[in-house]
Amino acid sequence: MQTEQQRITADQLLAARSVTRWRRAAVVIALFLLVAWSIKITVIDDTDWERIGSLGSIVEKSGRFLALDVSLLPKLIEPAIETLMIACLGTLLGVVLCIPVIWFGAANVTPFKPVTYPVARMLMTLSRSIHEIVWALFFVAAVGLGALAGVLAIAMRSIGFIAKISAEAIEDIDPKAVEAIQAMGGNKLQVLRYAILPQVLPVIIGVTVFEWEINIRRSAILGLVGAGGLGLVFFRQMNTFNYPGVTTVILAILVLILLGEVLSHYSRKAVI
Amino acid sequence: MSAPSATVVTDLPPWRRFKYPQSLIHFGALLGVLVFLAYSVEYLNIPLERLLTMFGKIGIQLSDRYFPPDIEYIQNRDYFGSVLDTVQMAYLGALFGLVLSLFLGWFGAHNVTPSRRLVYPVARLITMICRAVHEMIWAIIFVTILGFGMLPGVLALMLFCTGFAGKLFAEEVEAIDMGPVEAMRATGANGLQAFVYGVFPQVRVAFTGIAIYTWDVAFRAATVVGFFGAGGMGWYLKRNVLQIESERVAAILLSIILLVFVSEVASAWARQRVAKMQ
Missing domain, CATH: 1.10.3720.10 (MetI-like)
Structure with missing residues (x-):
């Protein structure tokens, strides 16, 4: 049984849906900013980029692990x-x-x-x-x-x-x-x-x-x-x-x- | 009704769950396990007499050295900063790991993998390697390649989460109802479309639960990943352990326990809410 108050018009439904859509978009943007901020702090600021050097030196350093010491x-x-x-x-x-x-x-x-x-x-x-x-x-x-x-x-x-x-x-x-x-x-x-x-x-x-x-x-x-x-x-x-x-x-x-x-x-x- | 004059058999052997040959096998297996355990105590040179004196020693250690915890030491900005770093490291690692494990869950599930001969074993192998190698080993390797800092920590946690969630995701995908997927394929959907519209809606809730749990586990690992130079609270722990500042170590351990407890309660609450949405 539906009373008068429970009945929702199509306009109200659409309005509610657009509100939830806005909220969802806001949450997504906030999360994205949070991740970007963390990446900046943990990865970009905290890493000693000079020590890492170029991509070539990373490959070279990793390459040292690609061998087996059978002895x-x-x-x-x-x-x-x-x-x-x-x-x-x-x-x-x-x-x-x-x-x-x-x-x-x-x-x-x-x-x-x-x-x-x-x-x-x-x-x-x-x-x-x-x-x-x-x-x-x-x-x-x-x-x-x-x-x-x-x-x-x-x-x-x-x-x-x-x-x-x-x-x-x-x-x-x-x-x-x-x-x-x-x-x-x-x-x-x-x-x-x-x-x-x-x-x-x-x-x-x-x-x-x-x-x-x-x-x-x-x-x-x-x-x-x-x-x-x-x-x-x-x-x-x-x-x-x-x-x-x-x-x-x-x-x-x-x-x-x-x-x-x-x-x-x-x-x-x-x-x- | 009078009872029929049944002859009561009295000379039956007492009831046993396992009959003769089976009971012997069980007994033999138990004996084998015990012999193996005794042999390994011998092999590892475990001083059993120390087990008895251990409790007194631990009591003295706790009361003399670790008590009272130096709470003031952890109440400064640097330490709070390192806690924040740890949290960030954990969720970045979990996030990247989950993105990777999404693919591994797809490629490594036997029922929806694009190619059972080639992609499936490769995905399974990657998941297994990520899972098998401890996050500490990953951290040490990345520290040697990239130097100290949080980037190695994030990468180590990423690989750890990839292995952890990848296996759970793949198992979840293997348990789905194949009807919708077959229907989509019959109408000409390609592999990606079949996964996004046929598989993903079925496992969405389970994936969310696994993702929250993965974050929880990643945070637990992140508290100590810094032990070998990968940033966060672990570095504080290592420094104070080396300096034998036991009261500070106790304070740091207490803060870790508290944080893990909070994260566990939060993740249990979130998982319950997600499960209710189903």
Whole structure:
């Protein structure tokens, strides 16, 4: 039913449309100006154009990377295995540390909602907002140089994402199974084990495998701050200006990540 | 109704989810994983005893060196300027990256790519390389080529966003309904027309959500990309880490956490609004 006030004439409609068109144009122009201003500040003013020189010198400098240092290859095998292992151990430790965060952070199973829920949510944000480089610096200071700092950094960085997705999965579960177990006289632990876990386990495994894949790429750079693996080799090649060696290390990282992608593809197929 | 006199079988083995050969495979796989983990702890020379003393050390470190954070240090114009630089770097990088990944999303989607033999694998390869190489490595390489400043940071973030959004875009395009595209092609539309009028309206909302998320992730990366000389807050962080000014480092970290939190809340709000428009 339309009342007299709701009826809109064609003239009003056209007028409204032209207003929205003007507003849209104004927004586009404002955005364009904002981008132009940022480009001026970040790119034009802040760059040392004399150091960059002409286009030819950029091409020449980039060209130095276009070679391979084959003699480096045998020295890369051990760091590559290290990188892979740091990623595996870090992801596993992350999953273990995740469990309490997931439990507290899912609104429907959290033990004491006013306190534990916000704390868990805050931990998730904290874990994700600090970059892995910063985590690694912190742990290198705490436990010394070496792979352990890398494992801990990877674990801390993984908590946030795994916990967030898993907690959201728990919030979305079918409550009927929980009620059924409760009706049979199951206690809280049994509810967790037989009603909630079977429903969310595929999600948790899926997100863990996904995070593991990302963690390979993260652990490949942790060597830059002294946490072992391929990053250390990369850093050394860069510092000795051995640019073909740098390219070789990057290619090794690519191979490792490709391997991880293939493995995660098959393991996800096996699970789901 | 009286129960029929059924014979109760009592000598059945207890119920198990997995029967004999399967259970052995499961057990073997679990054992293999555990052996691998134990071996990698051994291989990496991880001092497990340090794990136990670590907590005390971290506590002492936090209370002695990082506390109280030197908030006054970050309350000056230079630091606010570097925060602004970081924000600008992040959205310029995300913007350029998104423009590039739009093409990669088109060329790298199996169902609408112009050529499955040539363009599709190339687009996929570019996406994979951009994604696989960490933004820090891109930043270091661009700093060596172009020198210090924000331009290398923008370029590194651009490549990072290209890989990140390119993959998500391509997956989104691969999930569309091909009906409209085929209809457009049947009426003689070329590849660009089919993409703009047949594909794009279907993925517009999803693309907007991905774009907002990409900006969020780019901002998180931008806070530390300066660590190797690519401008923004990361440079402050690096300087104070090297000078072991831990209280200042703590203050900078707190400001990063706060900014990332704000950007995350903003992006979640924006994504929710975009999802409602659908």
